Amino acid sequence: MYESDDSLISIIRDNYNILQSLGSFGISLGFGDKTVREVCETQGVDTYTFLAVVNLTINGYRNPDDIDRLSVQTLLQYLKASHEYYLDFQLPFIRRELVDALDEKDNLARLILKLYDDYAHTIRSHMQYEERMVFPYVESLLMNEIKTGYDIDTFSKHHGQVDHKLKELKNIIIKYLPSDGLHNNQLSATLYDIYNNEEWLTQHALVEDEIFIPVVRHMESKLRKDDVSLKISNMIRQNSSSEELSDREKDVIISLVQGMSNKEIADHLCISINTVITHRRNIARKLQIHSPAGLTIYAIVNKLVDISSVKL
Numbered sequence: 001m002y003e004s005d006d007s008l009i010s011i012i013r014d015n016y017n018i019l020q021s022l023g024s025f026g027i028s029l030g031f032g033d034k035t036v037r038e039v040c041e042t043q044g045v046d047t048y049t050f051l052a053v054v055n056l057t058i059n060g061y062r063n064p065d066d067i068d069r070l071s072v073q074t075l076l077q078y079l080k081a082s083h084e085y086y087l088d089f090q091l092p093f094i095r096r097e098l099v100d101a102l103d104e105k106d107n108l109a110r111l112i113l114k115l116y117d118d119y120a121h122t123i124r125s126h127m128q129y130e131e132r133m134v135f136p137y138v139e140s141l142l143m144n145e146i147k148t149g150y151d152i153d154t155f156s157k158h159h160g161q162v163d164h165k166l167k168e169l170k171n172i173i174i175k176y177l178p179s180d181g182l183h184n185n186q187l188s189a190t191l192y193d194i195y196n197n198e199e200w201l202t203q204h205a206l207v208e209d210e211i212f213i214p215v216v217r218h219m220e221s222k223l224r225k226d227d228v229s230l231k232i233s234n235m236i237r238q239n240s241s242s243e244e245l246s247d248r249e250k251d252v253i254i255s256l257v258q259g260m261s262n263k264e265i266a267d268h269l270c271i272s273i274n275t276v277i278t279h280r281r282n283i284a285r286k287l288q289i290h291s292p293a294g295l296t297i298y299a300i301v302n303k304l305v306d307i308s309s310v311k312l
Contacts, residue, residue, distance in 0.1 A: 001061050002054055004037040004047050011036070015058050020200065024081040025050055025074070046071035052211060053078065057203040062210050067218045072142060075212050076135060082204055083127045090200075091120045094193055101186035102177075112172060119165035123201075130155075141219045152216040156209075166201075170194050245286060250304055252279045256292065257299045 002011050008031060012018060022029070027050075031039045040047040049071045055061040098116055102109035134155050140147055173191060245253070248269070255265040262280075266273045284290050289298055299305045 001059060002036065002051060004040075004051060005035050007033050008036050008039045009033060011054065017196075017199070018054060018058065020082075020085065021053065021057065021078075024078045024085060025053075026077060026081065046074040049074040049078075053207055056206060056210055064214075067215055070211065070215050072138065072215055072219065075207075075215065076138060079208070079212065080131070080135065083131060086200075086204075087124055087127060090197060091123065094190065094197060095120070097186070097190040097193060101183055101190050103183070108172075108177060112169060112177070115165060115169050115172070119169060122165060138216055138219075141216065141223060144223060146220070146223050151220055152213055156213050166194065166198055170198070245283065249279050249283050249286075252276060253283060253295055253299050254304050256280075257296050257305050 012022075025043075025045050027039060027043050027045060031042070034042070036051060037047050039045075040050050048066070048069050052063070052066060052070060053075075095113075095116060098113060102112060104110060104113070133150070134152075137147060137150055137152075170191060173187060173194075177187065248271075251269055252265060255268055260268065262273050262276045265271075265276045269276075283295070287295075287298060289295055300307050
């Protein structure tokens with residue numbers, strides 16, 4: 001497992017395929033023998049999140065307890081840049097390679113190009129959905145806004161591998177496409193890029209499934225708890241700012257909590273039953289509490305009664 005004090009160039013020597021990840025994190029080359037921490041801090045990248053992605057994609061290591069230490073902003077930057085690289089460079093690049101390696105007069109060659117275009121359309125639609133729906137949703141969570149009608153599980157349920165067409169394309173080229181020596185070399189080079197592309201997509205999906213989605217789900221959970229706490233605080237604040245209870249109304253609450261009926265309260269306080277009912281209406285209006293259990297909690301919290309004297 002790679003750590004923050006390892007030199008970044010040693011990680012690249014071990015695993016050259018992380019070069020694309022560096023670009024997605026916004027890390028430029030030319031960092032000499034600096035450690036991972038030094039490079040990340042210099043280039044404004046969260047070190048812990050960078051290492052989490054590197055260790056997952058290279059070693060399959062994932063620490064489920066690190067969720068609070070991961071930077072959602074860094075993950076968003078990484079995923080957005082990965083999409084940009086794939087849609088704007090990788091997809092057009094492989095298509096150009098196929099065009100150069102294939103004889104477009106051949107029906108099978110045209111079919112392969114059509115299959116690739118269908119695959120590219122599927123990938124583009126999938127990534128554009130994330131950019132249109134998922135990323136803005138996560139950005140709203142970062143601003144402590146909870147949008148109703150959508151959550152990360154909605155995305156997770158429909159998120160899966162979308163590269164089956166690429167595998168089909170690869171198999172057709174290997175099994176069925178005849179070519180001369182030059183075209184064979186070009187096709188072999190293209191196949192090599194397709195295999196690398198397939199591995200890259202697998203790693204991209206792994207980062208989303210194992211890091212991004214769990215982190216966003218954790219954010220949602222925290223915000224919902226905070227939202228509930230805020231609502232409770234607002235309710236308490238509203239109650240405290242409303243009309244204050246009279247001493248007689250407090251006496252009525254104490255009697256109710258002790259389990260007395262309206263008649264028993266009237267006899268105990270030497271008032272009429274109608275007056276007891278009026279007090280109860282006023283109490284409900286002022287506190288917005290209508291249940292005996294709610295009044296009991298109110299009485300305990302506001303020290304009108306001692307909890308030891310309440311029958312639970």
